Amino acid sequence: MQKKDLGLLVLILVVGAITTALNPVFLSPVNLGNMANLVGLFGIFSIGIGVVIITGGIDLSVGSMFALIGVVFIDLMTNQGMAWQLVLPVAIGLGVAFGIIHGVLVTRFNMQPFVVTLCGLLIYRGAARYYMADATIGFGYAGGFDTLEWLASGRSFGVPHTFIAFVVVAIVMGIVLHRSVFGRYLFAVGKNEEAARYSGIPTSLVIASAYVISGALAGLAAVFLAFYTYSIQPSAHGNFYELYGIAAAVLGGCSLRGGEGSILGIALGTVLLQVLQNLVNLLGIPTSLNFAVMGTVILLGVLTDQQLQRRRARLLAVKAHQAKTASVQPARA
């Protein structure tokens, strides 16, 4: 665990302790279970966005993907009567397909990730609304997917399955990012693409893969989210969710310049965001202030982190200078 992650953990515990002191409901099993459910939902796609950010890119399209993949998913199962074993791969496959398109546009056509995924955000949202003619779609009384519903929104031993899925994704992606050759390539490409290319790393492939991972995880999260809301209003479903993901990644130590970040950090960032939301709810703060609280905490968090880093660097420089002068002075005396 890095110092950064430790600091984040401490912050989560402090915020949690304050909330508990003011409203003991915070630690009740029901509240913790709900929070775990939300952490799972948001954590899965935040990891995907984090991977893209580590390559120096950004993925703004995730929230709109939830709407488009979500309506297609529900429509295929309830209205078209397709088996969930078929529809689930279709949902994730759609996310992968979008990721491939983003990746190709960014690497092959040299477009800026912000522009590509911003257009994705607009296009998928528009497509979802057109697909449903702006009508809300729900699972209603359709049946035949009880297993999937249990998998997506059920609990085992009181732990929401979303959270279990998130932990599994986090562990797998943690190994991929921090232990595998591909992960090393991701960080190298994010930090210095030219040096990576000069070392024989297939940089385009690596960058495109990051968008595919983000798309795949968004497809998976879309399914969980559909069962969480149970009905989808195409114009509002998943709005701003990409910003939660970016916020979690930034809080978790990802630099938007690329090459920095960790899965643990992103996970802790997600947890902190949910704890803050919970705090707003439990302490009776008007929910309209929700975003404002979140924004303030992210701002202060990143600011503090950078100031601390600068101070550390300055201390190191001073120490090095002292060591140098100390070794020179005896000679003069």
Next chain:
Amino acid sequence: MNHGVNAGATDDVNGERGGPGAAPFLGLVRIGKTYPGVTALADVGLEVARGEVVGLIGENGAGKSTLMKVLGGVVAPDSGHIEIDGMVHQALTVPQSLAAGIAFVHQELNLFENLDVAANIFIGREPRWGGPLRLIDRQVLYERTRPLLQRLKVDFDARTPVAALSIAQRQMVEIAKALSLDARLIIMDEPTSSLTVSETERLLDVIAELKAQGVAVIYITHRLNEVKDCADRVVCLRDGVVAGALTHDEIAHAAMIRLMIGRDLKALYTPPGCQPATGLEVQGLRTILFPDRAVDLEIRRGEILGLAGLIGSGRTELARALFGIDPPLAGTIRLDGAPITPATPRQAIARGIYLVPEDRKRSGLVLEFPVRVNVTLADLKSHAKAWLISGSREAETAERQKARLNIRTPSVDTEVVTLSGGNQQKVVLAKWLAMRPSVVVFDEPTRGIDVGAKSEIYAILRQLADAGVAILMISSDMEEVIGVSDRIAVMHEGRISGILDNRDSFTETNVLELAVNSPARTAA
């Protein structure tokens, strides 16, 4: 403050006339500057009079740039002083240099392509109106720009976007900017390196006009013919000292070459330990920079082939083509007799062709990563089991390379950015040496590296060659080219202008003559 247009009038007031023979208004006296391990300048003196054109010549690294940086106020000399209009300065600051009327026309032009000509000339000094609103007075801006452009007789307008201008035209914008600053001295660093013949002639005409208007010019170039055409006087630097000066009548090709060359550089050499064998053969290779020139070259296994030539002669482009960064337009490359077409660095590396790039910080290393990660970056798969990196294998390789190349770092987990230039370069070498090289291209292997690390790197080059690797060493350092190479190829404007096979023919004269492609005898 008088405006540039009045330069002639000022002359009348002072009652002095421009041109050679006039009293110097600017003098550098006994300037010295040392960097760790290098004496850049020692006891250098230079005087400039109004309306005088001084040619400044010397090899790459002779100290020309440092001397000009002293004039520009960017580098403070360790000793000596600078006299301007009788005032003595220990060192100049940038504003002092500007106030003295010293202006630069840089090799890499410093213009904003997204702005128009007038905006570029008056950047940071825009005429304003509207008081606290600080709006740009566009009318005055263009009115002030027009006479400057007229003075240079250019064929573009004050409103032309710089992006639409050729390099030669951009240079004129820089000169106009210098004139707008009331420049009395314009320093031109390799101004013709990317100009065509007619553009060069035009520039020489402009220099003559500037001279007539009383503006002095220091003209830095490798192209001796141009010096002959425009300079009143030539000063030659060599290894940081003034090697000599030539008056107008003495300026001749042979005399300049004689001044530029110096000592015996063969002492560094260690002979190869094995017979050279066929390695990399390049035939008819054309690159983007010189699409109409073809390169033929053979780099044998077991030898160090030095590649000399001036900056911009196409050497780096050749290296990039071999390494698959910019695939060549035409031509064949053979490795051990078999044709290869590296289209990406990845493919080149798979063939055992490695590049130690010129800019190690940008292309050779991921500076924020530890030594260990940089050393294994190109060969991660050998340090992994089933796609998972084995930390112990990585550390083992890094430690082995650290010992083998004598990389001075507290630990292999230290970030590369904290190491000295020489040790950073060794990390780049360690990356490739940990693998199985067939051909290694070194682009300026010892640039910015202290003397001790230099000789270590030369020793590594020789070890590699003796192990049967073909080595191409691109270098602008004459000492290095002559002292380390088994053979020397010289490039001039996109083609090999000559190859020196015999160490007896390794002289600075021979290399330089091929590099500037003088009409003199071609070396064997």
